[in-house]
Amino acid sequence: MHHDELTFLPGLVAEADCPTEDRRLQLVPLTEAEHLAWTESPAAAALGGVSFMQCPSWGRVKDGWQAEHLGWRDAGGRLVGAALVLSRSVPRLGRRLCYLPEGPVIDWGDPHLDRWLGPMVHHLRERGAFAVRMGPPLLLRRWQAKTVRDTVRSAAARRLRDVIPDEVDPVGATVVGRLRGQGWRPAAEDAQPRFVFRLPLAGRSLDDLWSGLNPQWRRNIKKARSCGVELGTGDMGHLPEFYRLLCATQERGGFDLGRQLPYFQRQYREMNNERPGRMRLFLARHDGEVLAAHTLASVGTQAWYLYGANADHHRTVRPSNALQWAMIRHAYGQGASVYDMRGVKDCLDPEGSDYGLLRWKLGTGGHVAETLGEWELVLSRSLHLAFRTYMAARSR
Structure with missing residues (x-):
């Protein structure tokens, strides 16, 4: 492991963030059918609804990206959140950028936000992500x-x-501080409108x-x-x-x-x-x-x-x-x-x-x-720098 890479342990949540066992969440893979059913469920509506860019079909719209469907289950096995993750391998880097447009769809008002994001980041890092970008569907x-x-x-x-x-919006304003506290930073440029x-x-x-x-x-x-x-x-x-x-x-x-x-x-x-x-x-x-x-x-x-x-x-x-x-x-x-x-x-x-x-x-x-705009968590600074250099050369 490179010295500039961050480490996330699977399922590890600090005591202060997750005081009881029944608050823990399990990150699970979803089929497209399971994901679609959840996007149209009362549980999704209670979280504010789902963007068209977090529907399973968006993974097929975005040619050149690989789609992955993830879900969060609570201690009772109920599906309480979901995400469409788009990933793209970067030439010559051998690793991938992961992107959640206008997602994930989770309980952003939860004060224990890391119990949602921590397992997701660990999973994506294990899948070869050098950076994760997401667009929390919240307003400021x-x-x-x-x-x-x-x-x-x-x-x-x-x-x-x-x-x-x-x-x-009090939730949006609070989440900004929580994301910063977990190492997330605003993306240099937003792919979706701020x-x-x-x-x-x-x-x-x-x-x-x-x-x-x-x-x-x-x-x-x-x-x-x-x-x-x-x-x-x-x-x-x-x-x-x-x-x-x-x-x-x-x-x-x-x-x-x-x-x-x-x-x-x-x-x-x-x-x-x-x-x-x-x-x-x-x-x-x-x-x-x-x-x-x-x-x-x-x-x-x-x-x-x-x-x-x-x-x-x-x-x-x-x-x-x-x-x-x-x-x-x-x-x-x-x-x-x-x-x-x-x-x-x-x-x-x-x-x-x-x-x-x-x-x-x-x-x-x-x-x-x-x-809130889009936020990034850099898992490998050297690879992220190489990616930005590559994208700058492409745009010239």
Whole structure:
């Protein structure tokens, strides 16, 4: 063993962390079927639900990664947590990086957090991991749409992180300290967005949601209706059209998602094979032409707007606003408690290029939430340094 590697003993938990034998947890392998059944169980819902990136199908979506399904059982043998672990061998290193996107799904409020993470880290190290990266599915802070708009209007701050939040999540704030105490550190860069925009649906009527839209959104939706924009859903055969519009959107916005058509086809196929309707493609047509195509994922009581693709022309008929309203109504009708519009930047400069997307999402009347971001535990410093050097060379 190299001197720069950390050692974890299987099942070893300090007395202070695990005062009684019946609090111990056993890490066990799961089949895909067992994992899927748990993601849809009341136990998973009680932990806040499961991200689409922690469903078994995501392991098949991520080509080039090896998927492993793990679970935690309590002293009574009940499954009380689960994780999809993606691992990738790094050329010339002979070891692997392990990644848990928006996971694991465990009781993050447990003060004895190491009884969950300790056995997982030991297992992954035994499997050849030189580093473990995870994205705890927790929030740190929230800013309501009005707070953000007022800040921009007064030019009081140029970054969201400099604005006093409307709410601080006590669990998220506590977990940050506990992770640091166990040797975890924030990742240099987050693979998933740190700031997300969410529209709460639970306890609200459709009339409430409609009145929560700002006047411009409501006008745009009515404009699309009066211009004859037709809304509906597509299937696998419509993905090439979606991808064509996505390429146009990327070129117009000056960004590159790094995804090709086969990725979206695999995503649509695998997610819907796991559970029909897990991923949907929504289309907005005008005079028979598709002007906007957006994708939606659903797991339990959560729904996510994944990708938006829009044509360069006929934008005055406002297909995107109308399509989003259709997706919100669909999520609401399926019993979703939240409509997650995914990532935004924390830029509050109205002249900045990053603010445009946030301004558009603010029109729904939801809130911006800051997640914990992604955290890493380095098990071999030398191999981790070699990996970072390799990735830097690849990006050049």
